[in-house]
Amino acid sequence: MARLGRSFGFLLSATALSNLADGVLKVGAPLLALTFTRSPVQVALVGAAATLPWLLLALHAGALADRLDRRRIMVLANVIRAAVLMAVAVLGALGLMNLWIMLVAVLLACVSEVFADVSAQSVLPMTVAPAHLTTANGRVVSTQTIGNDFAGAPVAGLLVTLLPAAVFGAPALLYGAAGLLLLGMRGRFRPQPENTGPRLPDRHPRPESTSSGTGRRSMAGDIGEALRYLWRHRFLRTLAVSAGLLNFASAAYFGVLVLWVVGDGSRIGLDPAGYGLVMTALAVGAVAGSLVSDRVVRLFGEGRALAGLWLISALLHLVPVLLPIAWLLYPTAVVWGAAGAAANVLVITARQRLIPAGLLGRVNSAYRLIGMGGMPIGAVLGGVLGEFAGLPAVFLSAAGVCLAAVGLLWRVVPDRISSPLTSDASIPDISRSRSAPKGLR
Known part of the structure; x- marks a missing residue:
C-alpha cells in the first residue's frame, strides 16, 4: 500500500465501506420488499429503482466529474445517501415503512451511487502513478467483490431477520463513514483547464492530459464532446x-x-x-x-x-x-x-x-x-x-x-x-x- 500512496489508502478504505453498504442494500431491499408484497411486478420495481438512475443520469454525472472536484462529489454523494437511508431507517423503527417509501429510498440512494461511482473511477488516476494503475484497480475490484458478494449478502439476511430497519440504518452509517474517510485524501482532484493537467498528490509525477475547458461550455456541449x-x-x-x-x-x-x-x-x-x-x-x-x-x-x-x-x-x-x-x-x-x-x-x-x-x-x-x-x-x-x-x-x-x-x-x-x-x-x-x-x- 505504501507505493500507492496515502490518498489511495483512504480511497480504498472508503470503497470497502461503501461497497459493504451496497451489498447490504442490494440484497436486503428485495428481501424486505417480500414482507410488503408477493407481487413479482412490485418486487421487480426494487431492481428497476436501483438501475434506472444509471440510464438517466450517467452522462450528467460524468459531465460534473469533469467540471468539479471529484473527491467532493464523492463525499457529498455519500452524505446524501447516508441521510436518506437514515431517515428511512427511523421510519422503519417507528413502524411507518411501506413499499413505496422503500422504493423512493432505493432510487435516491442509487442516484447518489451514480455520481459517486463515476467520480471514483475518474479520481483514481489522479491518486496513483500511471505505472500502478493496474495494481490499484485490482485492489479496488477485489474490495468491491468482497463487500458486495461476500460480506453484504449474509449481513443483509441477518438484518432482515433480526432488525429490518437496520437494512437501511447500517448502510447509512457505512456511507457516512466512507464520506469521512474521503476527506483524508490530500490534493486537488478537479481537472485543470488550459492543458495544465490534474494536480497529483502524494509526490506522483503529473501525466500529460487534455483539458476540455468544461467551464466554458454547456453541459450538453460537454456530453456531446465525450x-x-x-x-x-x-x-x-x-x-x-x-x-x-x-x-x-x-x-x-x-x-x-x-x-x-x-x-x-x-x-x-x-x-x-x-x-x-x-x-x-x-x-x-x-x-x-x-x-x-x-x-x-x-x-x-x-x-x-x-x-x-x-x-x-x-x-x-x-x-x-x-x-x-x-x-x-x-x-x-x-x-x-x-x-x-x-x-x-x-x-x-x-x-x-x-x-x-x-x-x-x-x-x-x-x-x-x-x-x-x-x-x-x-x-x-x-x-x-x-x-x-x-x-x-x-x-x-x-x-x-x-x-x-x-x-x-x-x-x-x-x-x-x-x-x-x-x-x-x-x-x-x-x-x-x-x-x-x-x-x-
Missing part, C-alpha cells in the same frame, strides 16, 4: 460495443441459469444452498483474478491478456450445458470469476490510461451506458427465449454472442495499452494487425 471522442476512438468504441454484447449475453444467461441448476426438476439438481456455494466460488475467483491481473499483464501483455480472458469467459458459458455435472460447477465458477474480474481490471485501467484527464468522467459514463445499457433487455430476452425454445438455446446463444464480442475486440486490440493520448486530434485508428500504433506506445 460522445464524439468515444465514437472517434476506434479501440475504445469497439471495446464499449464488445463489453455491451458480453453484458447483454451474460444477463440473458444468468437470468435463467438458476432454472437449469437448482431444484429436482432441473438438469443439474443442486439445492439452493449448493447454488449459493457456486456463487461464492464465483466471488472467490473474482477476488483472486483482480489481485493477479497485473501479473497476467506482465506475462502476456495487456491486449492479449484482455482478449484471452474474455475468450475464456465465453467458452465457460458452454460448460453447464455440455457437461451438466454438479461438482464441475464449482471449479468452473472459480475460473469464470477470476477471468471476468481480471478482464474488468484491464478494461478499467485501459480507459483510465487512454482517455484524457479532462474527459475521463464523461467518456467513462458514455462507455458504461453502452456497456451496461443492454443488460435489462438481455435478461428479458433470455427469459422469452428460454420459455419458447428451451434453456439450452439461451446458453448456446449467449455463448455465441460472447464469442462474437471477443472476435470484434480481437480485430482492434493493441498488444500494449499504455500511456494516455495528448490531444483530441491524436485519436488513433488502431491497426487491424493488433500492433500498437505510435500514439498508444
Whole structure:
C-alpha cells in the first residue's frame, strides 16, 4: 500500500465501506420488499429503482466529474445517501415503512451511487502513478467483490431477520463513514483547464492530459464532446460495443441459469444452498483474478491478456450445458470469476490510461451506458427465449454472442495499452494487425 500512496489508502478504505453498504442494500431491499408484497411486478420495481438512475443520469454525472472536484462529489454523494437511508431507517423503527417509501429510498440512494461511482473511477488516476494503475484497480475490484458478494449478502439476511430497519440504518452509517474517510485524501482532484493537467498528490509525477475547458461550455456541449471522442476512438468504441454484447449475453444467461441448476426438476439438481456455494466460488475467483491481473499483464501483455480472458469467459458459458455435472460447477465458477474480474481490471485501467484527464468522467459514463445499457433487455430476452425454445438455446446463444464480442475486440486490440493520448486530434485508428500504433506506445 505504501507505493500507492496515502490518498489511495483512504480511497480504498472508503470503497470497502461503501461497497459493504451496497451489498447490504442490494440484497436486503428485495428481501424486505417480500414482507410488503408477493407481487413479482412490485418486487421487480426494487431492481428497476436501483438501475434506472444509471440510464438517466450517467452522462450528467460524468459531465460534473469533469467540471468539479471529484473527491467532493464523492463525499457529498455519500452524505446524501447516508441521510436518506437514515431517515428511512427511523421510519422503519417507528413502524411507518411501506413499499413505496422503500422504493423512493432505493432510487435516491442509487442516484447518489451514480455520481459517486463515476467520480471514483475518474479520481483514481489522479491518486496513483500511471505505472500502478493496474495494481490499484485490482485492489479496488477485489474490495468491491468482497463487500458486495461476500460480506453484504449474509449481513443483509441477518438484518432482515433480526432488525429490518437496520437494512437501511447500517448502510447509512457505512456511507457516512466512507464520506469521512474521503476527506483524508490530500490534493486537488478537479481537472485543470488550459492543458495544465490534474494536480497529483502524494509526490506522483503529473501525466500529460487534455483539458476540455468544461467551464466554458454547456453541459450538453460537454456530453456531446465525450460522445464524439468515444465514437472517434476506434479501440475504445469497439471495446464499449464488445463489453455491451458480453453484458447483454451474460444477463440473458444468468437470468435463467438458476432454472437449469437448482431444484429436482432441473438438469443439474443442486439445492439452493449448493447454488449459493457456486456463487461464492464465483466471488472467490473474482477476488483472486483482480489481485493477479497485473501479473497476467506482465506475462502476456495487456491486449492479449484482455482478449484471452474474455475468450475464456465465453467458452465457460458452454460448460453447464455440455457437461451438466454438479461438482464441475464449482471449479468452473472459480475460473469464470477470476477471468471476468481480471478482464474488468484491464478494461478499467485501459480507459483510465487512454482517455484524457479532462474527459475521463464523461467518456467513462458514455462507455458504461453502452456497456451496461443492454443488460435489462438481455435478461428479458433470455427469459422469452428460454420459455419458447428451451434453456439450452439461451446458453448456446449467449455463448455465441460472447464469442462474437471477443472476435470484434480481437480485430482492434493493441498488444500494449499504455500511456494516455495528448490531444483530441491524436485519436488513433488502431491497426487491424493488433500492433500498437505510435500514439498508444
